[in-house]
Amino acid sequence: MEPIIAFIIIFGALVFFHELGHLIFAKRAGILCREFAIGFGPKVFSFKKNETVYTIRLLPLGGFVRMAGEDPEMIEIKPGQVVGLLLDKNGNVDKIIVNHKDDYPNAKIIEVEQADLEHHMYITGYVEQDEDRLERFSVNEPAFFVVDRQEIQIAPYHRQFAAKTLGQRTMTILAGPLMNFVLAFVVFLLIGLLHGYPVDKPIVGELTKEGAAREAGLQQGDVILSINNEPVKTWTQVVSIIRAHPEEKLLFKIQRDEKVMDIAVTPDAKKVQGETIGLIGVYEPMEKSVFGSVKQGVIETYYWTKEILIGLGQLVTGQFKLDMLSGPVGIAVSTGKVAQSGIYYLMKWGAILSINLGIVNLLPLPALDGGRLLFFAIEALRGKPIDRQKEGIVHFIGFALLMLLMLVVTWNDIQKFFL
Structure with missing residues (x-):
């Protein structure tokens, strides 16, 4: 696998699951999540599902979940501002057109007198056709701002991060790092299921392509009963004896299927951190369950x-x-x-x-x-x-x-x- 591809896959997966932890618990708490992003910078790919825009961005250096109320809300409706309203059949507001109002001929144009789009969800204003008539309009949940022909969901206070209990906010933030630990456990679990996990048993594991064990005739699966007539019960004992006898002939008594046989093995010498140790070219035994x-x-x-x-x-x-x-x-x-x-x-x-x-x-x-x-x-x-x-x-x-x-x-x- 190409190094850069391996890095993008690994790092992307880590960031994805980290941010997924934030997203899951934010949504469970009822927080409006505007964007789930992998990477930073310009958008490379995006799609919207339900309330959230999912994006992949150019720089693979992290990610984020943009929650309502975390950043200052981008749009503020002020008294005196002229906006367009798209109403449902009951006369309630579905969309507030902030600009390019001419693109929406069915919009009711008003000059805003007052707006509460966090708590009581209403907007009042003077209707363009009758400037002396002040009307109050209820705002639906959900409702949207339309800015530069793009829809942005209005976030009532109860859908914002700050409105949630301390416990909900804590779990939303804590869930990201916790998901990384869960991911690590799952990966180690999969390695064990697919490849096996090491066990401390005196059994010959996989042999290297070259090495003293292969030259001497040891085979994967051989059970080591003793070395130089010293009984061994664990792989740790086997390694300890081999390491202590570089370039010294060792007599392995092994069991292969139903046969017991002696095989002489001379460990190769290798210098590790200033110490010469013996190696025979055998990996530790593995099991699957x-x-x-x-x-x-x-x-x-x-x-x-x-x-x-x-x-x-x-x-x-x-x-x-x-x-x-x-x-x-x-x-x-x-x-x-x-x-x-x-x-x-x-x-x-x-x-x-x-x-x-x-x-x-x-x-x-x-x-x-x-x-x-x-x-x-x-x-x-x-x-x-x-x-x-x-x-x-x-x-x-x-x-x-x-x-x-x-x-x-x-x-x-x-x-x-x-x-």
Whole structure:
């Protein structure tokens, strides 16, 4: 698989499931989700289903769910403004035409006196044909603004993010990172079901194309009973003995089907981190079962979560240097290398990246999901939300610093891999 294609598929899947978590819980809470986007920048592809526009954008660097009330509403109807109204058969407003009113000859033109499109859902104004007559019109749910011939759904307050309970808002934000952990578990589960999972049994697994085991005549599935007359019960014991005896002949007593036989194997010597160890070219044994795959999925997800948290701790304490971090360029290069090893290695790499994305997003930093959750925690302690403008400024500054860090890391990646 081409490196760039592998990267786009893996990273796109991680972002998709992360944003899908936000979308599912936002919709469950009754929040109007205007857009579900993968990528940033200009739209490459889009379609609308129900209330939401689903888009793929040019730059594959993330994604977002645009929820009503999260950004300042783009359209505001003010007193004195002239708009057109498209009414249903009961005289209620279906659409408010903001401009290009001449394109809608059936619209009732009014000069707005007052409008409440959040709570009581009405608009009053002086009708163009009778400027002395003030009329009040009820606004339907749903109803739409029409701006530049494009329809934008009006969001009553109860459909906005801020109107929801603290618990609903928390779950909507938390669901994104949690979905990354769920995705990682599912991928590890699938690897176990399709490819198998390692077991600590003294059984010969897959053999490399070249190696001492193949030369000596060992076969996949052979059960190792003893090595140099020392009984072995686990694969860990087998590896330990082999590693400790580079270039020394070892007598393997193995069981193949119903036969027991002795095979002499001389491990090859290899230097690893300054230490010479023995290798015979055999992978650990694998098994397949539903229960075992589920168990392995949990174990792998826990293990990599722990390892990534340890790495973050080392970053904080200075043991892990900033120039050792990888951004999109570094991840793309690494993904390409992993893809050359096979689909199961690529799947595992994707699962690890998914856990990493989930953990990073939970960090209590502005502009990340963890930063928003921190503000929710403060709200719970205070009993009231923090001023939205102040929170917005904090997140804006955090986003700017995050982009700056991304530029630094990307430049480091370019120097590391291409210069």
